[in-house]
Amino acid sequence: MPKIIPHAPLEKTTGFCNRIAHTDSAHFYYGIKKPIKKSINTVLVTIGLKKPKAILISSATEQFSYEGNFVNEDGEIVALADFKGKTLFVNVWATWCPYCGEELPDINMLHEKFRDKDELVFLTISVDKKFEKTLQYMQDKSYSFPVVHAVDGLNVSLGSSTLPITLIISPSGQIVFFQKGKYYFGTEGFENLLLRASN
16 A cells, blocks of 8 residues: 655745655655756746656656545545546645745646646645645635645655655556656646646
8 A cells, every 4th residue: 555654844944945754764854956957947948949848757656646635725625536537737835835836826827727627637735734824825826726735644656855746647547747846837838748648
């Protein structure tokens, strides 16, 4: 059975995001930094000189785990298993993570554009310690995409050493796109990737 990885309180530190995650036997310190190479690649994608790529993970782990539950803004349980058979866009983020905040406008734009496609579901997962902070942030930014709270942690498909993390899961449960760190989603290439995954 896939292991659920509970998350500890998350902290904000100058210059980069820190994440402390617990496993059964150890504590791990995670940091997000902004390499120059990634910044250059991001600019090239933005101005159209480079096309975004679908990053496929190894065949041993490319099947998505639907194990796990979250809580939505109404306090209702949201089960990952409910999204089987749909194309699922997943983004894991936190309000204190600056790189998360930089890509959320593109995610909101995509959600607005494709919200009427029943076969394509957007799910963002907040790892903030307090969900009220997430909801206030969403309201302040006028974001409309769905957000849930990782009150019980993240499963092995979603657990990551960095934030943000983004996945596209096909209706058959395969991870067809996997991105650690900030990404520009507001491109024609990425929109086409979403459409191909949902057809």
